Amino acid sequence: xxxxxxxxxxxVVKRFITPEGNEMAAVDHVTMQIKNGEFFSMLGSSGxxxxxxxxxxxxxxxxxxxxxxxxxxxxxxxxPFQRKVNTVFQSYALFQHMTVYQNLAFGLExxxxxxxxxxxxxxxxxxxxxxxxxxxxxxRQLSGGQQQRVALARALVKTPDxxxxxxxxxALDLKLRKEMQLELKALQQQLGITFIYVTxxxxxxxxxxxxxxxxSKGQVQQMGTPxxxxxxxxxKFVADFIGESNFLEGKIKSLSKKEASVFIPGLNVEVTGxxxxxxxxKGEEVVVSIRPEKIRIADxxxxxxxxxxxxxxxxxxxxxxxxxxxxxHHTKLKVLEQNRISRLDPKSFYVVGQDVWxxxxxxxxxxxxxx
Amino acid sequence: xxxxxRENKSTQGTLLALPTTLWLFFLLIIPxxxxxxxxxxxxxPDGDVIYTFSLNNYTRLFGYSTDCPEGQASxxxxxxxxxxxxxxxxxxxxxxxxxxxxxPLAYFIARAHPKRRNLFLFMVLIPLWTNFVIRVYAWMMxxxxxxAINVIIGGVANLLNIPFTxxxxxxxxxxxxxxxxxxFLPFMILPIYTSLEKIDTSLYEAAADLGANAIKTFLRVTLxxxxxxVVAGTILxxxxxxGTFIVSDILGGRQVILVGNLIQRQFLDAxxxxxxxxxxxxLMIMTLIVTYFYTRKFGFGEEIVPA
Numbered sequence: 001x002x003x004x005x006x007x008x009x010x011x012v013v014k015r016f017i018t019p020e021g022n023e024m025a026a027v028d029h030v031t032m033q034i035k036n037g038e039f040f041s042m043l044g045s046s047g048x049x050x051x052x053x054x055x056x057x058x059x060x061x062x063x064x065x066x067x068x069x070x071x072x073x074x075x076x077x078x079x080p081f082q083r084k085v086n087t088v089f090q091s092y093a094l095f096q097h098m099t100v101y102q103n104l105a106f107g108l109e110x111x112x113x114x115x116x117x118x119x120x121x122x123x124x125x126x127x128x129x130x131x132x133x134x135x136x137x138x139x140r141q142l143s144g145g146q147q148q149r150v151a152l153a154r155a156l157v158k159t160p161d162x163x164x165x166x167x168x169x170x171a172l173d174l175k176l177r178k179e180m181q182l183e184l185k186a187l188q189q190q191l192g193i194t195f196i197y198v199t200x201x202x203x204x205x206x207x208x209x210x211x212x213x214x215x216s217k218g219q220v221q222q223m224g225t226p227x228x229x230x231x232x233x234x235x236k237f238v239a240d241f242i243g244e245s246n247f248l249e250g251k252i253k254s255l256s257k258k259e260a261s262v263f264i265p266g267l268n269v270e271v272t273g274x275x276x277x278x279x280x281x282k283g284e285e286v287v288v289s290i291r292p293e294k295i296r297i298a299d300x301x302x303x304x305x306x307x308x309x310x311x312x313x314x315x316x317x318x319x320x321x322x323x324x325x326x327x328x329h330h331t332k333l334k335v336l337e338q339n340r341i342s343r344l345d346p347k348s349f350y351v352v353g354q355d356v357w358x359x360x361x362x363x364x365x366x367x368x369x370x371x
Numbered sequence: 372x373x374x375x376x377r378e379n380k381s382t383q384g385t386l387l388a389l390p391t392t393l394w395l396f397f398l399l400i401i402p403x404x405x406x407x408x409x410x411x412x413x414x415x416p417d418g419d420v421i422y423t424f425s426l427n428n429y430t431r432l433f434g435y436s437t438d439c440p441e442g443q444a445s446x447x448x449x450x451x452x453x454x455x456x457x458x459x460x461x462x463x464x465x466x467x468x469x470x471x472x473x474x475p476l477a478y479f480i481a482r483a484h485p486k487r488r489n490l491f492l493f494m495v496l497i498p499l500w501t502n503f504v505i506r507v508y509a510w511m512m513x514x515x516x517x518x519a520i521n522v523i524i525g526g527v528a529n530l531l532n533i534p535f536t537x538x539x540x541x542x543x544x545x546x547x548x549x550x551x552x553x554x555f556l557p558f559m560i561l562p563i564y565t566s567l568e569k570i571d572t573s574l575y576e577a578a579a580d581l582g583a584n585a586i587k588t589f590l591r592v593t594l595x596x597x598x599x600x601v602v603a604g605t606i607l608x609x610x611x612x613x614g615t616f617i618v619s620d621i622l623g624g625r626q627v628i629l630v631g632n633l634i635q636r637q638f639l640d641a642x643x644x645x646x647x648x649x650x651x652x653x654l655m656i657m658t659l660i661v662t663y664f665y666t667r668k669f670g671f672g673e674e675i676v677p678a
Contacts, residue, residue: 058576058580059579059580060576060579060580079579080579081579081580081581081582081583086580086581087576087577089576089577091573093571093573093574093576094577095574095577095578095592096596106578107581110581110583154581155580155581158582
């Protein structure tokens with residue numbers, strides 16, 4: 001074990017020439033350290049640089065600047081077939097002219113493994129992804145979920161140090177995708193190898209990952225555990241991209257080391273005891289981020305701190321939750337209420353036009369720098 | 372009536388197939404039967420067909436001869452067997468050479484930038500805008516004694532003070548081979564290109580990812596996945612080359628006679644349609660046998676379709 005990090009990207013830049021002839025940085029000074037045995041996700045919408053980053057680790061692309069390290073070794077222009085990483089492709093990229101067995105054996109034959117060893121390892125890999133008995137089928141004769149498993153087994157049979165997964169579940173239907181998420185996570189823990197997972201699906205990333213890098217425009221916006229990313233987004237982009245948030249303009253009235261009083265003109269309230277990040281000053285214009293599920297709603301004024309009146313403008317029932325849209329001095333807010341009780345009786349819930357009281361818990365809000 | 376037709380899919384299918392079926396019946400099946408019947412006939416002294424059942428034309432084709440040195444009633448005349456064998460080997464050589472030349476070019480076009488691909492394909496097709504016969508005549512102009520190739524080599528030799536006698540290139544088997552390869556190259560390039568172009572580039576990446584270098588990727592992934600194109604191209608090249616007579620006529624002269632020339636001469640010069648018919652059928656059977664074994668080994672070209 002050469003290095004603490006399975007994969008490291010140091011200040012990596014990848015520039016492409018667009019069809020219009022302009023230079024564009026798909027990956028713009030990205031630095032990431034991915035620990036051994038970690039389930040690491042790169043999360044972002046399309047064009048954020050996550051797939052290009054993955055392809056540079058796999059060796060399909062070479063960085064324009066910076067360096068990729070695998071197990072502490074600088075990769076330079078090492079071709080993919082000399083890297084101890086394997087990829088599960090978004091399109092699966094299965095060899096249609098080979099059987100399932102031949103697909104799995106391909107990588108082992110390239111290593112020069114003996115036939116009986118290949119047989120043993122392929123058998124074990126198929127068992128691992130629950131495809132025993134399918135070895136003589138052609139990929140086209142399998143369902144999408146089964147093909148996905150073949151792609152996974154074909155990469156895992158090589159026993160790589162690092163497994164790279166490029167939106168591997170994107171083509172599956174929702175239910176199967178959720179099953180596979182848990183299965184992948186279990187597999188990763190069982191094998192103890194490093195998974196680097198590219199996805200645009202935040203729920204998928206939150207479900208499986210030990211750590212997530214949220215990416216946008218070729219840059220890492222934030223790196224952290226799922227809880228850190230959701231509860232303490234470091235900027236407005238992350239707060240907006242992961243989950244939902246109400247964003248309100250505010251101004252810092254007074255502040256101590258870790259807390260501030262912020263006046264929110266839209267609501268005409270001053271919220272005290274809000275957690276802040278470093279480098280903020282008194283009088284600074286800020287953005288207050290409040291998650292819809294973190295606003296308490298009540299039909300009576302309980303005279304607590306940080307409580308204010310609002311009017312219900314709309315309610316949307318979506319099964320597990322109800323979205324309540326309210327208006328406070330012409331500022332619109334979204335509040336999420338869990339349906340802990342049956343809403344069959346219309347009187348059991350708020351109606352449009354009703355006055356309600358909202359309560360903010362300062363520790364559940366976030367003060368972010370204005371972009 | 373119309374309503375019933377609209378509902379009945381199988382009647383619709385029959386109707387759609389009818390014009391071509393009739394065409395093929397009257398212009399392929401019936402002539403083929405006629406050819407078969409005539410091939411068993413005999414030529415009358417004034418060039419008419421006497422309908423009978425005789426295998427003479429076939430035995431003659433395979434070397435049985437009554438036109439023998441003195442004292443022998445029958446003997447072996449290798450002339451026609453040689454012609455059949457020459458046609459077969461020339462078709463094999465042409466196809467092999469065309470594959471060897473077409474594959475790298477098709478590969479290059481398939482890997483080229485999508486914007487340039489159409490230009491390259493266009494360039495491959497340009498020669499087909501000129502009449503087949505004219506293109507063969509163009510090769511005659513290049514290959515003959517006073518032709519462009521000899522003039523250029525002669526000029527260079529003259530400059531270097533090397534003695535030079537013009538090369539005899541026209542009316543040789545080599546000239547026929549060159550002409551055939553030239554004529555049929557596009558029919559191999561296009562199907563190979565099509566099957567190469569269909570291969571998802573992620574398959575190359577997957578092969579590299581699993582440890583295959585460029586050569587292994589080509590042999591284990593690219594080549595097998597492009598075989599449908601090679602098979603389709605082979606069928607498009609081998610079958611016409613077996614039967615063509617124009618190229619050998621113009622570039623081979625009296626030196627390179629193929630089955631196609633034999634058939635043509637029997638019908639037009641020798642006025643022996645019975646022997647011409649027998650030769651036609653033997654040509655067809657030979658082509659069918661080769662194609663049968665070839666497609667049995669490699670498929671018809673559509674079995675392996677890349678996803």
